[in-house]
Amino acid sequence: MPDVGFADLVLLYRNIVFDGYGGGTLHVTNDDVAAAIRKVEADEATYDLTQISLVESGPFEVGDDVRVNVGQPCGGFGELAADFDALFRMPGAAFAEPQDYYIIDPGYARNDEPMPDILSRYRALLGVVDTLREAASYVDLTARELVFISDEKIVIPVLFRAADLPDSLQANAARLKRVFEDPLHGDEKTDLLSAAVVEMTRGTKRAERFRHLVANLEWICDEIEKGYRLFVSSFSYSKIRKEIETARLEYVSKIHKTIVDIQGQLLGIPVATIVVASQLKKPNGCDVAFWANSGVILGAWIFVGLLWLAIRNQQHTLEAIGKEIRGQKARLERDYAAVRDDFVGTFDDLEKRIAWHRWVFRFVLVLALLGSTGATWAWLMLTPTTSTACFTGG
Incomplete structure (x- = not known):
């Protein structure tokens, strides 16, 4: 069987004036067209594949017009369609573009340029x-x-x-x-x-x-x-809300822990004030009452010093927590700007809690200082001026 490809058919189609009734007139414009129709006419098997044949067999030359019968190529050889509507009606064309085809109107073969x-x-x-x-x-x-x-x-x-x-x-x-x-x-x-x-x-x-x-x-x-x-908003919003709520509970716990860790020292504040003052007795020279009073006052100031160290340490802890919160707030504003207003209040509340705890610590320290100062003033009032010589051994 002669070697015939769909390109040979396209060459013939381009030179056929179709009559719309399964045939037309082929104008043999050059030797390539003549060779193509001769290959198609060579045997019955080729005709079965290409569905092109001469109406009347006989010799022809370049420049002649010959009548041909034209049908739909067989065996997946390619597709011939009257127009694009006819191409779109073909069985497989709804899901994939046919591999090879020729559209009579407007005379287009696949991969021609320009593309319609x-x-x-x-x-x-x-x-x-x-x-x-x-x-x-x-x-x-x-x-x-x-x-x-x-x-x-x-x-x-x-x-x-x-x-x-x-x-x-x-x-x-x-x-x-x-x-x-x-x-x-x-x-x-x-x-x-x-x-x-x-x-x-x-x-x-x-x-x-x-x-x-x-x-x-x-x-x-x-x-x-x-x-x-x-x-996506629902998915992300739920995830963000869960993360922020978890972080909020964690930070609240950390902030409250700063007071819990030193609550023993806080409970000792009354010792440095009322209890200390009530334990003072009027001394008589360098007697036991004088040294007892002096020991109580010294203990009160040692307590204030330790309390200051504890509060200072907790202030550093609050500062570290505040830095973490500011970082989380900045990430929220950077990565989730669309929902920022829904959650930024949580971080503002945490920052207010930190500020409140700082003021509580300052108040506690001032209260302890006032208590120890008051106790010291009471000690000075109870102790005769001559008793100060006891510290020098006088």
Whole structure:
């Protein structure tokens, strides 16, 4: 059998004036055309494959016009279509562009340049169909149907004409593709698409559903994007809220612990004030009462010193906690600006707690200082001036 390819058929098709009734007139413009028709005419097997034959066998020369019969090539050799509508009606064309084809009107073969705009829109539509196939419950390739099952069964025949592919199709197809490019939350996106398709087509006649869907693809994209934003916001919001609540409880615990850790010293403040003052006795020279009073006052000031060290340490702890809180607040404002107002109050409250604890520590220290100072003043009032010589051994 002669070596005949679809390119040979395209060469012949370009030189045939089709009559619309399964034939036409071939103008043998050059030797290549003559060689191509002779290869096709060489034997019966080639004719069966190409479905091109001369109406009347006989010699012909370059420049002659000869009548030919033209049919649809067989065995997956390629496709011959009267126009793009005829191409779109072919069995596999709903889900994939045919490998080889020739369109009589406008005389276009696949990969010709420039590419017609309708073909660009068709290829964009195939991308949309691929995405819809992922969202469909199942696909019937033979019947060209997408089936969606929710609370009811929606069957969408993939039927369309060139006129059904709007100028906006490419932009909306690219928009839909961007949504599904990121595999994150792929199942949720597919569910959103399925729900939008069902909502869009359920009230439309079966034969018109796909055309209606294509005409309203922008609405489909809007629904998916809004639904996905809502899903992501809900997912992220819940996660952020949980993290911040956990952090809040942890920081509150740390802040309160700064007082719990020194509550023993705080309970000792009365010792440095009322109890100390009540234990003082009027001395008589350098007697036991004098030294007892002096020991009590010394103990009170030692207590104040230790309390100051403890409070100083807790102040450093509060400063470290405050630094952590400010860092968390800055991260919230940087990474989750959209929900900042919902959570920033939590960090403001924690900072107020820290400020309040600092004032409590200052008040406690001042109270202890006042108590020890008062006790010292009471000691000085009770102790005769001559008793100070006891410290020098006088």
